[in-house]
Amino acid sequence: MSDYIAPVKEISFVLNELAGLSQVCELPRFEDSSEDVVDAVLEEAGKFASGVLAPLNSVGDNEGAKCVDNAVQETAGFAEAYQQFVEGGWVALPCNPEFGGMGLPESVGMATMEMWNAANISFGLCPMLGQGAIGAIESHASDALKAIYLEKMVSGEWTGTMNLTEPQAGSDLAVVRSKAIPEGDHYLISGTKIFITWGDHQMTDNVVHLVLARTPDAPEGVKGISLFVVPKFLVNDDGSLGERNDAYAVSVEHKLGIHASPTCVMSFGDNGGAVGYLVGEENKGLAYMFTMMNHARLNVGAQGVAMSDRAYQHAVAYANDRVQGKAAGDKEKGTIIRHPDIRRMLMVMRSMTEASRAVCYVASSSFDMAHHGTDEEQRRLANARGELLTPIAKGWSTEISQEITSLGVQIHGGMGFVEETGAAQYLRDARITTIYEGTTGIQANDLIGRKLIRDQGQEFNRLIDEIRATQAEVAALGDEMATIASSLAQGADSLQQVANWVIEHHMDNPQLPGAVAVNFMMAAGTVIGGWLLAKGAVIATAKLAEDESFYSAKIITARFYAEQIMPRADAHVKMAESGSAMTMALADDQF
The missing domain is CATH 2.40.110.20 (Butyryl-CoA Dehydrogenase, subunit A; domain 2)
Known part of the structure:
Protein backbone atom coordinates (compact mmCIF):
# COMPACT_ATOMS: atom_id res chain seq x y z
CA MET A 1 0.00 0.00 0.00
CA SER A 2 1.18 3.52 -0.77
CA ASP A 3 2.00 5.97 1.99
CA TYR A 4 0.01 9.14 2.51
CA ILE A 5 1.89 12.37 1.82
CA ALA A 6 -0.01 15.44 3.00
CA PRO A 7 -0.32 17.88 0.05
CA VAL A 8 0.93 20.79 2.15
CA LYS A 9 1.91 23.04 -0.75
CA GLU A 10 -1.42 22.54 -2.48
CA ILE A 11 -3.35 23.17 0.74
CA SER A 12 -1.30 26.30 1.44
CA PHE A 13 -2.00 27.58 -2.08
CA VAL A 14 -5.75 27.13 -1.67
CA LEU A 15 -5.81 28.74 1.78
CA ASN A 16 -3.70 31.74 0.80
CA GLU A 17 -4.68 32.38 -2.79
CA LEU A 18 -8.32 31.27 -2.99
CA ALA A 19 -9.68 31.30 0.58
CA GLY A 20 -8.22 34.70 1.47
CA LEU A 21 -6.22 33.60 4.49
CA SER A 22 -4.13 36.79 4.46
CA GLN A 23 -7.30 38.89 4.90
CA VAL A 24 -8.50 36.60 7.69
CA CYS A 25 -5.17 36.86 9.48
CA GLU A 26 -5.47 40.66 9.48
CA LEU A 27 -8.51 40.41 11.77
CA PRO A 28 -7.83 41.23 15.45
CA ARG A 29 -8.80 37.69 16.53
CA PHE A 30 -6.04 36.21 14.34
CA GLU A 31 -3.36 38.88 14.62
CA ASP A 32 -0.82 36.32 15.90
CA SER A 33 -1.37 34.20 12.80
CA SER A 34 0.52 34.74 9.55
CA GLU A 35 1.28 32.86 6.36
CA ASP A 36 4.58 31.67 7.84
CA VAL A 37 2.91 30.49 11.06
CA VAL A 38 0.20 28.67 9.13
CA ASP A 39 2.69 27.04 6.79
CA ALA A 40 4.68 25.79 9.79
CA VAL A 41 1.50 24.38 11.33
CA LEU A 42 0.59 22.64 8.07
CA GLU A 43 4.05 21.11 7.75
CA GLU A 44 3.89 19.67 11.26
CA ALA A 45 0.32 18.47 10.74
CA GLY A 46 1.41 16.74 7.56
CA LYS A 47 4.21 14.96 9.39
CA PHE A 48 1.86 13.79 12.13
CA ALA A 49 -0.76 12.61 9.64
CA SER A 50 1.76 10.73 7.52
CA GLY A 51 3.96 9.40 10.29
CA VAL A 52 1.51 8.55 13.08
CA LEU A 53 -2.04 8.26 11.74
CA ALA A 54 -1.58 6.76 8.27
CA PRO A 55 0.20 3.60 9.49
CA LEU A 56 -2.85 2.81 11.67
CA ASN A 57 -5.34 3.14 8.82
CA SER A 58 -5.31 -0.41 7.49
CA VAL A 59 -4.87 -1.79 11.03
CA GLY A 60 -8.09 -0.07 12.05
CA ASP A 61 -9.87 -1.28 8.94
CA ASN A 62 -8.90 -4.88 9.62
CA GLU A 63 -9.36 -4.95 13.40
CA GLY A 64 -12.12 -2.40 13.99
CA ALA A 65 -13.51 -1.32 17.34
CA LYS A 66 -15.32 -3.71 19.69
CA CYS A 67 -17.92 -3.35 22.43
CA VAL A 68 -17.52 -5.67 25.43
CA ASP A 69 -19.60 -5.35 28.62
CA ASN A 70 -21.05 -1.97 27.61
CA ALA A 71 -17.61 -0.49 26.94
CA VAL A 72 -15.89 0.17 23.64
CA GLN A 73 -12.30 -0.92 23.08
CA GLU A 74 -10.71 1.10 20.29
CA THR A 75 -8.24 -0.37 17.80
CA ALA A 76 -4.76 -1.14 19.09
CA GLY A 77 -2.45 1.84 18.65
CA PHE A 78 -5.19 4.45 18.57
CA ALA A 79 -4.86 5.42 22.24
CA GLU A 80 -1.14 6.06 21.89
CA ALA A 81 -1.74 8.07 18.71
CA TYR A 82 -4.45 10.09 20.42
CA GLN A 83 -2.14 10.90 23.32
CA GLN A 84 0.42 12.24 20.84
CA PHE A 85 -2.41 14.18 19.16
CA VAL A 86 -3.29 15.84 22.47
CA GLU A 87 0.33 16.55 23.34
CA GLY A 88 0.73 18.26 19.97
CA GLY A 89 -2.16 20.60 20.79
CA TRP A 90 -4.04 19.66 17.64
CA VAL A 91 -7.52 19.72 19.21
CA ALA A 92 -6.88 23.24 20.50
CA LEU A 93 -5.69 24.60 17.15
CA PRO A 94 -8.84 26.53 16.06
CA CYS A 95 -10.35 26.91 19.54
CA ASN A 96 -10.90 30.03 21.64
CA PRO A 97 -7.79 31.08 23.63
CA GLU A 98 -10.10 31.93 26.54
CA PHE A 99 -10.46 28.19 27.11
CA GLY A 100 -6.92 27.17 26.24
CA GLY A 101 -7.20 27.16 22.46
CA MET A 102 -4.57 28.39 20.02
CA GLY A 103 -7.01 30.69 18.27
CA LEU A 104 -6.01 29.95 14.67
CA PRO A 105 -8.59 30.45 11.90
CA GLU A 106 -11.21 27.74 11.48
CA SER A 107 -10.14 27.37 7.85
CA VAL A 108 -6.69 26.31 9.07
CA GLY A 109 -8.40 23.83 11.36
CA MET A 110 -10.25 22.45 8.35
CA ALA A 111 -6.94 22.04 6.50
CA THR A 112 -5.54 19.93 9.33
CA MET A 113 -8.84 18.06 9.51
CA GLU A 114 -8.42 17.11 5.86
CA MET A 115 -5.01 15.65 6.68
CA TRP A 116 -6.28 13.65 9.69
CA ASN A 117 -9.09 12.18 7.61
CA ALA A 118 -6.97 11.43 4.56
CA ALA A 119 -4.45 9.64 6.76
CA ASN A 120 -7.04 7.84 8.87
CA ILE A 121 -10.68 8.84 8.61
CA SER A 122 -11.74 6.64 11.52
CA PHE A 123 -9.35 8.47 13.82
CA GLY A 124 -10.21 11.87 12.34
CA LEU A 125 -13.88 11.48 13.25
CA CYS A 126 -13.10 11.65 16.98
CA PRO A 127 -11.60 15.17 17.10
CA MET A 128 -14.05 16.35 14.43
CA LEU A 129 -17.04 15.60 16.66
CA GLY A 130 -15.19 16.97 19.67
CA GLN A 131 -14.60 20.33 18.06
CA GLY A 132 -18.26 20.56 17.06
CA ALA A 133 -19.29 19.86 20.65
CA ILE A 134 -16.88 22.53 21.86
CA GLY A 135 -18.50 25.05 19.53
CA ALA A 136 -22.02 24.23 20.71
CA ILE A 137 -21.13 24.48 24.41
CA GLU A 138 -19.17 27.70 23.92
CA SER A 139 -21.99 29.30 21.92
CA HIS A 140 -24.99 28.27 24.02
CA ALA A 141 -24.15 26.83 27.46
CA SER A 142 -24.03 28.70 30.76
CA ASP A 143 -20.78 30.07 32.11
CA ALA A 144 -20.88 27.37 34.78
CA LEU A 145 -20.99 24.56 32.19
CA LYS A 146 -18.29 26.23 30.13
CA ALA A 147 -16.06 26.41 33.20
CA ILE A 148 -16.51 22.71 33.91
CA TYR A 149 -16.13 21.27 30.42
CA LEU A 150 -14.49 23.52 27.85
CA GLU A 151 -10.88 23.62 29.03
CA LYS A 152 -10.72 19.81 29.24
CA MET A 153 -12.39 19.42 25.85
CA VAL A 154 -10.25 22.05 24.14
CA SER A 155 -7.10 20.37 25.42
CA GLY A 156 -8.37 17.05 24.11
CA GLU A 157 -8.29 15.47 27.57
CA TRP A 158 -12.03 14.81 27.14
CA LYS A 284 -34.34 25.42 21.86
CA GLY A 285 -32.08 22.41 21.58
CA LEU A 286 -32.33 21.86 17.85
CA ALA A 287 -31.21 25.41 17.10
CA TYR A 288 -28.29 24.95 19.50
CA MET A 289 -27.36 21.62 17.97
CA PHE A 290 -27.20 23.19 14.52
CA THR A 291 -24.08 25.04 15.68
CA MET A 292 -22.46 21.62 15.94
CA MET A 293 -24.16 20.19 12.86
CA ASN A 294 -23.09 23.01 10.54
CA HIS A 295 -19.50 22.68 11.76
CA ALA A 296 -19.71 18.93 11.15
CA ARG A 297 -21.21 19.36 7.69
CA LEU A 298 -18.30 21.49 6.51
CA ASN A 299 -15.83 19.04 7.96
CA VAL A 300 -17.60 16.11 6.32
CA GLY A 301 -17.15 17.98 3.06
CA ALA A 302 -13.44 18.05 3.92
CA GLN A 303 -13.67 14.31 4.56
CA GLY A 304 -14.89 13.90 0.99
CA VAL A 305 -11.85 15.87 -0.18
CA ALA A 306 -9.61 13.76 2.07
CA MET A 307 -10.89 10.46 0.71
CA SER A 308 -10.57 11.76 -2.83
CA ASP A 309 -6.98 12.88 -2.29
CA ARG A 310 -5.96 9.65 -0.57
CA ALA A 311 -7.48 7.57 -3.38
CA TYR A 312 -5.75 9.78 -5.98
CA GLN A 313 -2.34 9.44 -4.31
CA HIS A 314 -2.80 5.69 -4.06
CA ALA A 315 -3.79 5.43 -7.73
CA VAL A 316 -0.87 7.58 -8.90
CA ALA A 317 1.58 5.42 -6.97
CA TYR A 318 0.12 2.25 -8.47
CA ALA A 319 0.03 3.68 -12.01
CA ASN A 320 3.69 4.63 -11.73
CA ASP A 321 4.62 1.16 -10.51
CA ARG A 322 2.44 -1.24 -12.49
CA VAL A 323 3.95 -2.42 -15.81
CA GLN A 324 1.25 -3.54 -18.22
CA GLY A 325 1.25 -3.42 -22.00
CA LYS A 326 2.74 -0.90 -24.38
CA ALA A 327 1.08 2.50 -24.58
CA ALA A 328 0.24 3.94 -28.00
CA GLY A 329 3.30 5.71 -29.37
CA ASP A 330 5.73 4.00 -26.99
CA LYS A 331 8.31 1.53 -28.25
CA GLU A 332 8.53 -0.63 -25.13
CA LYS A 333 6.35 -1.83 -22.32
CA GLY A 334 5.97 0.68 -19.54
CA THR A 335 3.99 1.55 -16.49
CA ILE A 336 0.27 2.09 -16.93
CA ILE A 337 0.52 5.82 -16.29
CA ARG A 338 1.59 6.03 -19.96
CA HIS A 339 -1.84 4.83 -21.13
CA PRO A 340 -4.24 7.65 -22.14
CA ASP A 341 -7.26 6.19 -20.37
CA ILE A 342 -5.36 5.83 -17.10
CA ARG A 343 -4.26 9.44 -17.41
CA ARG A 344 -7.85 10.48 -18.14
CA MET A 345 -9.01 8.86 -14.91
CA LEU A 346 -6.14 10.35 -12.92
CA MET A 347 -6.90 13.82 -14.28
CA VAL A 348 -10.58 13.45 -13.37
CA MET A 349 -9.55 12.45 -9.85
CA ARG A 350 -6.99 15.24 -9.54
CA SER A 351 -9.08 18.07 -10.95
CA MET A 352 -12.25 17.25 -9.02
CA THR A 353 -10.31 16.80 -5.78
CA GLU A 354 -8.66 20.21 -6.18
CA ALA A 355 -12.00 21.83 -7.04
CA SER A 356 -13.78 20.36 -4.02
CA ARG A 357 -10.93 21.33 -1.71
CA ALA A 358 -11.25 24.93 -2.89
CA VAL A 359 -15.02 24.97 -2.34
CA CYS A 360 -14.67 23.64 1.22
CA TYR A 361 -11.87 26.00 2.23
CA VAL A 362 -13.58 29.08 0.79
CA ALA A 363 -16.74 28.17 2.72
CA SER A 364 -14.79 27.76 5.96
CA SER A 365 -12.85 30.98 5.44
CA SER A 366 -16.14 32.82 4.89
CA PHE A 367 -17.17 31.88 8.42
CA ASP A 368 -13.83 33.05 9.82
CA MET A 369 -14.69 36.44 8.38
CA ALA A 370 -18.36 36.23 9.38
CA HIS A 371 -17.59 35.42 13.01
CA HIS A 372 -14.61 37.71 13.55
CA GLY A 373 -14.79 40.50 10.96
CA THR A 374 -14.71 44.08 12.21
CA ASP A 375 -17.24 45.51 9.74
CA GLU A 376 -20.92 44.62 10.09
CA GLU A 377 -21.62 44.55 6.34
CA GLN A 378 -18.50 42.49 5.75
CA ARG A 379 -19.69 39.97 8.35
CA ARG A 380 -23.16 39.83 6.84
CA LEU A 381 -21.92 39.15 3.33
CA ALA A 382 -19.35 36.63 4.52
CA ASN A 383 -21.99 34.76 6.49
CA ALA A 384 -24.32 34.69 3.50
CA ARG A 385 -21.53 33.27 1.34
CA GLY A 386 -20.59 30.65 3.92
CA GLU A 387 -24.19 29.56 4.36
CA LEU A 388 -24.68 29.30 0.60
CA LEU A 389 -21.54 27.21 0.13
CA THR A 390 -22.01 24.88 3.13
CA PRO A 391 -24.54 22.47 1.54
CA ILE A 392 -22.50 22.48 -1.67
CA ALA A 393 -19.27 21.82 0.21
CA LYS A 394 -20.88 18.94 2.06
CA GLY A 395 -23.15 17.53 -0.64
CA TRP A 396 -21.13 18.00 -3.82
CA SER A 397 -17.71 17.22 -2.36
CA THR A 398 -18.88 13.94 -0.88
CA GLU A 399 -20.85 12.92 -3.97
CA ILE A 400 -17.86 13.36 -6.25
CA SER A 401 -15.69 11.48 -3.74
CA GLN A 402 -17.80 8.42 -4.61
CA GLU A 403 -16.74 8.74 -8.24
CA ILE A 404 -13.12 9.55 -7.40
CA THR A 405 -12.60 6.67 -4.98
CA SER A 406 -14.32 4.33 -7.45
CA LEU A 407 -11.93 5.46 -10.18
CA GLY A 408 -9.10 4.66 -7.80
CA VAL A 409 -10.30 1.05 -7.70
CA GLN A 410 -10.70 1.04 -11.49
CA ILE A 411 -7.11 2.18 -12.08
CA HIS A 412 -5.92 -0.78 -10.02
CA GLY A 413 -7.87 -3.11 -12.31
CA GLY A 414 -8.67 -6.48 -10.78
CA MET A 415 -6.22 -5.77 -7.98
CA GLY A 416 -8.42 -2.87 -6.91
CA PHE A 417 -11.13 -5.37 -6.00
CA VAL A 418 -8.69 -7.17 -3.73
CA GLU A 419 -8.58 -5.72 -0.23
CA GLU A 420 -4.83 -6.17 0.20
CA THR A 421 -4.03 -3.39 -2.26
CA GLY A 422 -5.90 -0.87 -0.11
CA ALA A 423 -7.82 0.92 -2.88
CA ALA A 424 -11.14 -0.60 -1.85
CA GLN A 425 -10.92 0.79 1.70
CA TYR A 426 -11.10 4.38 0.46
CA LEU A 427 -14.22 3.57 -1.55
CA ARG A 428 -15.83 1.89 1.45
CA ASP A 429 -14.80 4.62 3.90
CA ALA A 430 -15.99 7.40 1.60
CA ARG A 431 -19.46 5.91 1.19
CA ILE A 432 -20.78 7.16 4.53
CA THR A 433 -19.87 10.78 3.81
CA THR A 434 -22.92 11.34 1.60
CA ILE A 435 -25.16 10.01 4.38
CA TYR A 436 -24.19 11.23 7.84
CA GLU A 437 -24.61 14.85 8.98
CA GLY A 438 -27.45 15.19 6.49
CA THR A 439 -27.77 13.16 3.30
CA THR A 440 -27.11 14.57 -0.17
CA GLY A 441 -30.85 15.13 -0.58
CA ILE A 442 -31.03 17.08 2.67
CA GLN A 443 -28.10 19.28 1.62
CA ALA A 444 -29.65 19.88 -1.80
CA ASN A 445 -33.04 20.78 -0.32
CA ASP A 446 -31.31 23.15 2.09
CA LEU A 447 -29.52 24.81 -0.82
CA ILE A 448 -32.55 25.21 -3.01
CA GLY A 449 -35.05 26.05 -0.27
CA ARG A 450 -33.23 28.05 2.39
CA LYS A 451 -30.33 29.42 0.36
CA LEU A 452 -31.89 30.17 -3.05
CA ILE A 453 -35.66 30.53 -2.81
CA ARG A 454 -35.77 32.21 0.60
CA ASP A 455 -33.76 35.25 -0.50
CA GLN A 456 -34.94 35.04 -4.13
CA GLY A 457 -31.45 34.32 -5.39
CA GLN A 458 -29.79 37.43 -3.97
CA GLU A 459 -26.59 35.77 -2.68
CA PHE A 460 -26.57 33.26 -5.53
CA ASN A 461 -26.63 36.11 -8.05
CA ARG A 462 -23.80 37.86 -6.21
CA LEU A 463 -21.71 34.73 -6.57
CA ILE A 464 -22.55 34.45 -10.28
CA ASP A 465 -21.40 38.04 -10.75
CA GLU A 466 -18.04 37.07 -9.24
CA ILE A 467 -17.79 34.10 -11.59
CA ARG A 468 -18.35 36.43 -14.54
CA ALA A 469 -15.70 38.81 -13.23
CA THR A 470 -13.19 35.95 -13.11
CA GLN A 471 -14.24 34.91 -16.61
CA ALA A 472 -13.27 38.36 -17.88
CA GLU A 473 -9.86 38.06 -16.19
CA VAL A 474 -9.27 34.67 -17.76
CA ALA A 475 -10.38 35.81 -21.20
CA ALA A 476 -7.86 38.65 -21.07
CA LEU A 477 -5.00 36.13 -20.77
CA GLY A 478 -5.38 34.99 -24.37
CA ASP A 479 -5.88 31.80 -26.35
CA GLU A 480 -4.17 29.43 -23.92
CA MET A 481 -6.94 30.08 -21.40
CA ALA A 482 -9.79 30.27 -23.92
CA THR A 483 -11.37 26.96 -22.94
CA ILE A 484 -11.44 28.03 -19.29
CA ALA A 485 -12.99 31.38 -20.20
CA SER A 486 -15.68 29.84 -22.39
CA SER A 487 -16.54 27.19 -19.80
CA LEU A 488 -16.98 29.88 -17.13
CA ALA A 489 -19.18 31.95 -19.38
CA GLN A 490 -21.36 28.95 -20.16
CA GLY A 491 -21.38 27.84 -16.53
CA ALA A 492 -22.45 31.24 -15.22
CA ASP A 493 -25.23 31.45 -17.82
CA SER A 494 -26.44 27.93 -16.99
CA LEU A 495 -26.51 28.59 -13.25
CA GLN A 496 -28.31 31.89 -13.74
CA GLN A 497 -30.80 30.15 -16.00
CA VAL A 498 -31.62 27.30 -13.64
CA ALA A 499 -31.74 29.58 -10.57
CA ASN A 500 -34.23 31.87 -12.31
CA TRP A 501 -36.23 28.84 -13.43
CA VAL A 502 -36.43 27.42 -9.91
CA ILE A 503 -37.46 30.77 -8.41
CA GLU A 504 -40.13 31.18 -11.08
CA HIS A 505 -41.56 27.63 -10.91
CA HIS A 506 -41.03 26.41 -7.34
CA MET A 507 -44.64 27.18 -6.46
CA ASP A 508 -45.99 25.12 -9.37
CA ASN A 509 -46.29 22.08 -7.11
CA PRO A 510 -44.86 21.20 -3.70
CA GLN A 511 -42.79 18.31 -5.09
CA LEU A 512 -40.84 20.34 -7.63
CA PRO A 513 -38.04 21.74 -5.42
CA GLY A 514 -37.25 18.35 -3.90
CA ALA A 515 -37.28 16.62 -7.28
CA VAL A 516 -34.80 19.02 -8.90
CA ALA A 517 -32.66 19.93 -5.86
CA VAL A 518 -29.83 17.40 -6.27
CA ASN A 519 -29.29 18.26 -9.93
CA PHE A 520 -29.33 21.94 -9.01
CA MET A 521 -26.71 21.35 -6.32
CA MET A 522 -24.51 19.23 -8.59
CA ALA A 523 -24.63 21.91 -11.28
CA ALA A 524 -23.73 24.60 -8.73
CA GLY A 525 -20.85 22.58 -7.28
CA THR A 526 -19.45 21.80 -10.71
CA VAL A 527 -19.46 25.44 -11.83
CA ILE A 528 -18.23 26.90 -8.54
CA GLY A 529 -15.42 24.33 -8.46
CA GLY A 530 -14.45 25.30 -12.00
CA TRP A 531 -14.57 28.97 -11.08
CA LEU A 532 -12.15 28.49 -8.18
CA LEU A 533 -9.77 26.42 -10.33
CA ALA A 534 -9.91 29.22 -12.89
CA LYS A 535 -9.00 31.78 -10.22
CA GLY A 536 -6.10 29.53 -9.29
CA ALA A 537 -5.00 29.36 -12.93
CA VAL A 538 -4.95 33.16 -13.17
CA ILE A 539 -2.73 33.34 -10.08
CA ALA A 540 -0.55 30.50 -11.37
CA THR A 541 0.02 32.32 -14.65
CA ALA A 542 1.42 35.31 -12.78
CA LYS A 543 3.64 33.12 -10.58
CA LEU A 544 4.82 30.62 -13.19
CA ALA A 545 8.46 31.66 -13.00
CA GLU A 546 8.56 31.03 -9.23
CA ASP A 547 7.86 27.29 -9.55
CA GLU A 548 7.22 26.17 -13.10
CA SER A 549 6.30 22.58 -12.22
CA PHE A 550 3.74 23.44 -9.54
CA TYR A 551 2.08 26.38 -11.28
CA SER A 552 1.97 24.86 -14.76
CA ALA A 553 0.20 21.87 -13.21
CA LYS A 554 -2.40 24.26 -11.77
CA ILE A 555 -3.06 25.70 -15.23
CA ILE A 556 -3.24 22.30 -16.92
CA THR A 557 -5.56 20.94 -14.24
CA ALA A 558 -7.88 23.94 -14.60
CA ARG A 559 -7.95 23.52 -18.38
CA PHE A 560 -8.73 19.81 -18.08
CA TYR A 561 -11.56 20.55 -15.66
CA ALA A 562 -12.95 23.21 -18.01
CA GLU A 563 -12.94 20.81 -20.95
CA GLN A 564 -13.90 17.52 -19.29
CA ILE A 565 -15.86 18.33 -16.11
CA MET A 566 -17.63 21.67 -16.61
CA PRO A 567 -19.91 20.32 -19.40
CA ARG A 568 -21.57 18.17 -16.74
CA ALA A 569 -23.18 21.32 -15.34
CA ASP A 570 -25.27 21.81 -18.49
CA ALA A 571 -26.55 18.24 -18.20
CA HIS A 572 -27.54 18.78 -14.57
CA VAL A 573 -29.29 22.02 -15.50
CA LYS A 574 -31.28 20.27 -18.25
CA MET A 575 -32.26 17.49 -15.85
CA ALA A 576 -33.35 20.01 -13.23
CA GLU A 577 -35.44 21.96 -15.72
CA SER A 578 -37.29 18.80 -16.74
CA GLY A 579 -39.17 19.26 -13.48
CA SER A 580 -40.80 16.66 -11.27
CA ALA A 581 -43.41 15.06 -13.53
CA MET A 582 -41.57 11.89 -14.52
CA THR A 583 -39.86 11.56 -11.14
CA MET A 584 -43.27 11.33 -9.49
CA ALA A 585 -45.20 9.64 -12.30
CA LEU A 586 -45.11 5.98 -11.17
CA ALA A 587 -47.63 4.87 -8.60
CA ASP A 588 -46.13 3.57 -5.37
CA ASP A 589 -47.00 -0.04 -6.25
CA GLN A 590 -45.28 0.25 -9.65
CA PHE A 591 -41.83 0.34 -8.09
Missing part, protein backbone atom coordinates in the same frame (compact mmCIF):
# COMPACT_ATOMS: atom_id res chain seq x y z
CA THR A 159 -13.80 14.10 23.86
CA GLY A 160 -17.29 15.05 22.75
CA THR A 161 -20.17 13.41 20.89
CA MET A 162 -23.43 14.38 19.21
CA ASN A 163 -26.54 12.32 20.12
CA LEU A 164 -29.44 13.07 17.78
CA THR A 165 -30.63 9.97 15.98
CA GLU A 166 -32.97 7.39 17.51
CA PRO A 167 -34.25 4.08 16.10
CA GLN A 168 -37.53 5.68 15.00
CA ALA A 169 -36.05 9.12 14.27
CA GLY A 170 -33.42 9.26 11.56
CA SER A 171 -33.31 12.65 9.88
CA ASP A 172 -36.79 13.45 11.25
CA LEU A 173 -35.87 14.85 14.64
CA ALA A 174 -39.46 15.93 15.24
CA VAL A 175 -40.15 12.42 16.56
CA VAL A 176 -37.30 12.26 19.09
CA ARG A 177 -38.58 10.41 22.20
CA SER A 178 -35.69 10.59 24.69
CA LYS A 179 -36.91 12.10 27.96
CA ALA A 180 -35.42 14.63 30.35
CA ILE A 181 -37.02 14.82 33.80
CA PRO A 182 -35.97 17.81 35.94
CA GLU A 183 -34.45 16.99 39.32
CA GLY A 184 -32.87 19.82 41.28
CA ASP A 185 -30.03 21.44 39.34
CA HIS A 186 -30.00 18.73 36.69
CA TYR A 187 -32.22 16.45 34.61
CA LEU A 188 -32.48 12.67 34.43
CA ILE A 189 -32.08 11.57 30.81
CA SER A 190 -33.51 8.32 29.45
CA GLY A 191 -33.70 6.92 25.94
CA THR A 192 -31.74 5.22 23.18
CA LYS A 193 -29.58 6.93 20.59
CA ILE A 194 -28.09 5.22 17.54
CA PHE A 195 -25.24 5.95 15.10
CA ILE A 196 -23.24 7.78 17.77
CA THR A 197 -19.73 8.28 16.43
CA TRP A 198 -17.03 7.61 19.05
CA GLY A 199 -19.80 7.26 21.64
CA ASP A 200 -17.39 5.43 23.91
CA HIS A 201 -13.69 4.52 24.07
CA GLN A 202 -10.84 4.20 26.52
CA MET A 203 -8.53 6.89 25.06
CA THR A 204 -9.58 9.62 27.51
CA ASP A 205 -10.87 9.84 31.06
CA ASN A 206 -14.23 11.26 30.06
CA VAL A 207 -16.61 11.53 27.10
CA VAL A 208 -19.01 14.49 27.00
CA HIS A 209 -22.26 13.67 25.24
CA LEU A 210 -24.53 16.35 23.81
CA VAL A 211 -28.01 14.79 23.86
CA LEU A 212 -31.34 15.91 22.41
CA ALA A 213 -34.32 15.05 24.62
CA ARG A 214 -37.78 16.26 25.62
CA THR A 215 -38.81 17.71 28.97
CA PRO A 216 -42.23 16.65 30.39
CA ASP A 217 -44.26 19.62 29.14
CA ALA A 218 -42.43 20.14 25.85
CA PRO A 219 -44.54 20.83 22.76
CA GLU A 220 -44.63 18.26 19.98
CA GLY A 221 -42.25 18.41 17.04
CA VAL A 222 -38.89 20.12 16.73
CA LYS A 223 -40.05 23.03 18.89
CA GLY A 224 -40.05 20.75 21.93
CA ILE A 225 -36.47 19.50 21.82
CA SER A 226 -33.89 20.53 24.42
CA LEU A 227 -30.13 19.99 24.52
CA PHE A 228 -28.24 18.48 27.44
CA VAL A 229 -24.63 17.86 28.44
CA VAL A 230 -24.42 14.25 29.68
CA PRO A 231 -20.90 13.24 30.74
CA LYS A 232 -19.71 9.64 30.87
CA PHE A 233 -18.34 10.40 34.34
CA LEU A 234 -19.85 13.10 36.54
CA VAL A 235 -17.55 15.96 37.50
CA ASN A 236 -17.01 16.93 41.12
CA ASP A 237 -16.95 20.53 42.33
CA ASP A 238 -13.15 20.51 42.39
CA GLY A 239 -12.99 19.37 38.75
CA SER A 240 -12.08 15.77 39.52
CA LEU A 241 -14.09 12.92 38.07
CA GLY A 242 -16.86 11.43 40.16
CA GLU A 243 -19.13 8.44 39.73
CA ARG A 244 -19.98 6.72 36.46
CA ASN A 245 -23.05 8.23 34.82
CA ASP A 246 -25.93 6.08 33.59
CA ALA A 247 -24.91 6.39 29.93
CA TYR A 248 -23.48 3.34 28.20
CA ALA A 249 -22.58 2.06 24.76
CA VAL A 250 -24.48 -1.22 24.44
CA SER A 251 -23.18 -2.19 21.00
CA VAL A 252 -21.28 -0.97 17.94
CA GLU A 253 -22.52 -1.23 14.37
CA HIS A 254 -20.86 -3.54 11.84
CA LYS A 255 -20.33 -1.21 8.90
CA LEU A 256 -19.25 -1.09 5.27
CA GLY A 257 -16.32 1.17 6.16
CA ILE A 258 -14.77 3.36 8.89
CA HIS A 259 -14.37 0.17 10.92
CA ALA A 260 -12.09 1.70 13.55
CA SER A 261 -14.58 4.46 14.36
CA PRO A 262 -16.99 3.01 16.94
CA THR A 263 -20.53 3.81 15.80
CA CYS A 264 -22.40 3.17 19.02
CA VAL A 265 -25.89 2.41 20.20
CA MET A 266 -26.06 4.52 23.37
CA SER A 267 -28.46 3.77 26.19
CA PHE A 268 -29.26 6.51 28.70
CA GLY A 269 -31.03 5.89 31.99
CA ASP A 270 -31.29 2.11 32.19
CA ASN A 271 -30.41 2.31 35.88
CA GLY A 272 -32.47 5.22 37.08
CA GLY A 273 -31.52 8.04 34.75
CA ALA A 274 -28.41 9.63 33.31
CA VAL A 275 -27.57 12.97 34.89
CA GLY A 276 -27.70 15.72 32.29
CA TYR A 277 -27.38 19.50 32.38
CA LEU A 278 -29.51 21.80 30.27
CA VAL A 279 -27.72 23.82 27.59
CA GLY A 280 -29.32 27.25 27.25
CA GLU A 281 -33.11 27.27 27.44
CA GLU A 282 -35.61 24.44 27.21
CA ASN A 283 -37.12 23.68 23.80
